[in-house]
Amino acid sequence: MEGTKIPLHLIPCGKSARVKELTSSGNLRRRMLDLGLVIDTVVESLRKSPSGDPIAYEIRGAVIALRSEEASKILVELI
Amino acid sequence: MGLTSQSTGVNALKEMLDIQLSSSDDIIVALAGNPNTGKSTVFNSLTGLNQHTGNWTGKTVTTAQGNYKYRDENFILVDLPGTYSLLSNSIEEEVARDFICFGNPNATVVVTDATCLERNLNLVLQILEMTDKVVVCVNLMDEAKRKKIRIDLKRLSELLGVPVIGTSARSGEGLEELMDAVYKVSHNEITTKPIRIQYDDDIENTIQYIEEKIKKSVDNKINSRWVSLKLIDGDISIIDSINKYIGIDLSNITNNETKLGLAEVSSTPLSEVLSTSNDLAYGDLRDRIVSSIVKLAENISHQVVNSQRQKHNELDRKIDNILTSKAFGIPTMIALLGIIFWITIVGANVPSDAIAYVLFGIEDKLTYLFTTYNLPNWLHGALVLGVYRTLAWVVSVMLPPMAIFFPLFTLLEDLGYLPRIAFNLDNFFKKACAHGKQALTMCMGFGCNAAGVIGCRIIDSPRERLIAIITNFFVPCNGRFPILIAVTTIFIAGAVSGPMQSVIATLSITLVIILGVIMTLLVSKILSKTILKGLPSSFTLELPPYRKPQVGRIIVRSIFDRTIFVLGRAVIVAAPAGLIIWLMANVNISGISLLDHSAGFLQPFANLLGMDGYILMAFILGLPANEIVMPIIIMSYMATGTMIELENLEALRSLLISNGWTWLTAINVMLFCLMHFPCATTLLTIKKETKSWKWTFVSFLVPTIAGITLTFTFTQIVRLLGLA
Numbered sequence: 001m002e003g004t005k006i007p008l009h010l011i012p013c014g015k016s017a018r019v020k021e022l023t024s025s026g027n028l029r030r031r032m033l034d035l036g037l038v039i040d041t042v043v044e045s046l047r048k049s050p051s052g053d054p055i056a057y058e059i060r061g062a063v064i065a066l067r068s069e070e071a072s073k074i075l076v077e078l079i
Numbered sequence: 080m081g082l083t084s085q086s087t088g089v090n091a092l093k094e095m096l097d098i099q100l101s102s103s104d105d106i107i108v109a110l111a112g113n114p115n116t117g118k119s120t121v122f123n124s125l126t127g128l129n130q131h132t133g134n135w136t137g138k139t140v141t142t143a144q145g146n147y148k149y150r151d152e153n154f155i156l157v158d159l160p161g162t163y164s165l166l167s168n169s170i171e172e173e174v175a176r177d178f179i180c181f182g183n184p185n186a187t188v189v190v191t192d193a194t195c196l197e198r199n200l201n202l203v204l205q206i207l208e209m210t211d212k213v214v215v216c217v218n219l220m221d222e223a224k225r226k227k228i229r230i231d232l233k234r235l236s237e238l239l240g241v242p243v244i245g246t247s248a249r250s251g252e253g254l255e256e257l258m259d260a261v262y263k264v265s266h267n268e269i270t271t272k273p274i275r276i277q278y279d280d281d282i283e284n285t286i287q288y289i290e291e292k293i294k295k296s297v298d299n300k301i302n303s304r305w306v307s308l309k310l311i312d313g314d315i316s317i318i319d320s321i322n323k324y325i326g327i328d329l330s331n332i333t334n335n336e337t338k339l340g341l342a343e344v345s346s347t348p349l350s351e352v353l354s355t356s357n358d359l360a361y362g363d364l365r366d367r368i369v370s371s372i373v374k375l376a377e378n379i380s381h382q383v384v385n386s387q388r389q390k391h392n393e394l395d396r397k398i399d400n401i402l403t404s405k406a407f408g409i410p411t412m413i414a415l416l417g418i419i420f421w422i423t424i425v426g427a428n429v430p431s432d433a434i435a436y437v438l439f440g441i442e443d444k445l446t447y448l449f450t451t452y453n454l455p456n457w458l459h460g461a462l463v464l465g466v467y468r469t470l471a472w473v474v475s476v477m478l479p480p481m482a483i484f485f486p487l488f489t490l491l492e493d494l495g496y497l498p499r500i501a502f503n504l505d506n507f508f509k510k511a512c513a514h515g516k517q518a519l520t521m522c523m524g525f526g527c528n529a530a531g532v533i534g535c536r537i538i539d540s541p542r543e544r545l546i547a548i549i550t551n552f553f554v555p556c557n558g559r560f561p562i563l564i565a566v567t568t569i570f571i572a573g574a575v576s577g578p579m580q581s582v583i584a585t586l587s588i589t590l591v592i593i594l595g596v597i598m599t600l601l602v603s604k605i606l607s608k609t610i611l612k613g614l615p616s617s618f619t620l621e622l623p624p625y626r627k628p629q630v631g632r633i634i635v636r637s638i639f640d641r642t643i644f645v646l647g648r649a650v651i652v653a654a655p656a657g658l659i660i661w662l663m664a665n666v667n668i669s670g671i672s673l674l675d676h677s678a679g680f681l682q683p684f685a686n687l688l689g690m691d692g693y694i695l696m697a698f699i700l701g702l703p704a705n706e707i708v709m710p711i712i713i714m715s716y717m718a719t720g721t722m723i724e725l726e727n728l729e730a731l732r733s734l735l736i737s738n739g740w741t742w743l744t745a746i747n748v749m750l751f752c753l754m755h756f757p758c759a760t761t762l763l764t765i766k767k768e769t770k771s772w773k774w775t776f777v778s779f780l781v782p783t784i785a786g787i788t789l790t791f792t793f794t795q796i797v798r799l800l801g802l803a
Binding site for chain 2: 022027028029030031033034035036038039041046047048049050051052053054056058059060061062063064065066067069070
């Protein structure tokens with residue numbers, strides 16, 4: 001898996017990954033950037049909600065839940 | 080935001096935020112910060128004004144203000160909406176940005192969370208680009224200490240170039256220093272040298288280019304470097320704001336000329352600049368701007384934060400592993416709700432009886448007074464049997480459950496549990512094509528539906544906001560909980576005896592709440608498939624760290640802010656309602672009282688819904704405030720029946736039974752209580768928020784139809800099966 005870009009929501013819980021690309025645009029892209037999701041940011045997948053979606057991530061010290069629609073537009077590399 | 084063309088300029092902004100200066104010497108201080116940083120606690124501690132704080136994202140949608148005195152000067156503190164950034168254009172961010180930028184505050188305090196400094200620095204850096212007069216308040220130092228996070232405040236101050244004060248607002252620690260720093264910054268006793276974010280060459284060159292073009296128009300009224308940056312960022316709304324606020328500042332000329340001046344500013348250099356700053360040309364620059372800020376925040380944070388334990392959030396995670404787990408998440412949620420109701424029901428019984436005993440004892444004394452002084456019978460009837468008795472009922476039925484329920488609910492809020500509810504339920508809302516934040520506005524509805532409707536502002540998409548507004552009434556508010564609790568304790572639990580009593584009562588209320596949530600989802604889904612078609616928009620939800628609740632403050636706050644408020648409102652409405660009921664019961668037309676006439680008129684319809692005319696009338700009379708529904712029902716029965724004295728809840732139960740109540744009636748009352756037309760306050764709020772009578776009417780209709788349909792179907796099925 002090393003070196004390949006995968007969508008963030010597919011990262012197994014407990015694993016960390018490095019942001020490589022944002023495929024969203026416009027307002028959503030801004031929001032993601034505002035969360036600190038710039039290139040090379042390390043994100044840890046913490047846990048799934050009871051129904052599997054959204055998933056909570058640790059991003060720069062804060063715990064943020066993202067729906068799979070949004071998380072799939074963040075491409076990451078597993079660490 | 081209700082601005083007219085006449086009211087432009089800084090005054091308009093101050094008007095918009097409704098700032099009341101007591102004199103022109105007042106010092107205006109803006110209070111900015113991320114959500115969940117204890118910003119409201121800082122605000123409360125400084126001003127003493129009781130503003131409700133909750134540990135969830137985006138709670139403070141509107142701005143609050145208060146004032147404090149320091150060194151004999153009056154400081155007006157404006158609590159801006161909590162935002163993570165000023166870049167991405169939600170309404171809250173626009174309000175916060177415009178106030179800092181155009182409201183000319185004498186100082187801006189940025190409250191940050193010591194346990195999560197890096198993320199908070201993002202906003203700090205953005206604000207430092209807009210204004211020099213900044214004081215950074217690093218709050219929650221006590222939490223940081225507990226988590227073994229150390230922050231070098233001195234170094235942070237050196238790096239940022241502005242005063243940095245560490246505080247623990249909950250215990251009041253550091254606030255004196257904060258006030259001192261604000262005083263000095265606003266009086267220019269401290270000259271700040273804010274850090275300047277250095278962008279890459281491309282961006283710096285573009286900034287320079289644009290800055291040249293706009294410098295003249297902007298005329299030093301605003302930081303031209305910052306405006307240039309915003310233009311590169313493709314932020315159109317800043318142009319509107321500059322038109323709106325700087326326009327009038329230019330001169331005191333006539334309205335027409337002002338308009339010309341505005342056109343001048345908007346049509347020349349800026350629009351030219353704007354036409355080129357589209358996504359294609361600047362999209363990449365925007366990313367780079369944000370990256371520069373984020374990386375600088377990271378860099379500063381690494382220099383000043385020293386966390387001894389890497390895993391300082393370990394405990395939070397462990398708690399979350401249970402509270403949001405697949406197996407236990409939703410059951411725990413329901414269980415917690417159940418426990419709260421159980422405590423409320425069990426706890427409220429005794430004081431209810433005691434209060435009723437005392438208040439009705441006073442009624443006897445009042446009656447004695449009236450007879451002693453030979454006051455006319457009708458006066459005694461109207462004042463004592465009408466007004467006083469209704470008031471006594473409102474207080475004895477409502478006060479105890481509220482005084483127990485609200486502190487418990489506030490406790491959950493304070494712990495930070497509500498965002499977890501949103502996290503657990505989000506998928507359901509997504510499937511209902513609704514916004515994830517609707518789970519939060521729904522939770523706010525538990526407090527007060529009008530507040531829940533206002534809270535819907537946190538939802539950006541108009542379609543999803545409307546859905547959230549229309550469905551908000553499906554969760555019972557402060558005013559309706561006591562009806563549910565009263566009906567269950569008096570009637571449903573009364574039907575069984577022994578220890579199972581409170582369990583049954585708890586179960587039934589919990590079921591009603593779950594039904595409310597299911598209806599919220601169902602109706603949201605129906606709305607998004609019919610009159611409000613569309614797909615759910617994007618959403619992010621922060622799960623803030625759990626906080627140690629401030630028990631003392633919770634009790635005081637929930638009693639004063641909520642219990643007294645709700646009770647006060649109920650009493651104000653109950654007094655005239657009591658008078659009306661008494662008059663209706665005692666004014667006879669052709670031998671039958673007005674009350675019986677009206678109830679008789681409603682009876683056939685009410686019967687279809689498994690209730691009676693008096694109950695339906697009580698709901699209609701309860702339009703101003705749902706709190707008085709139950710007391711009106713009791714009053715109507717007492718006015719018509721033979722029972723005059725009611726000393727305890729057991730007697731109340733007999734009263735209901737003698738008026739034909741069965742378990743079916745009780746359940747229908749609870750269902751109808753959950754689903755009927757919203758109270759007048761909520762309706763007016765909806766009108767204000769949607770600016771449309773049509774949507775207000777829809778909001779009136781939807782829960783009413785749902786309630787009628789449900790009670791009707793339920794009643795008919797039960798009767799068909801011969802169960803009641």
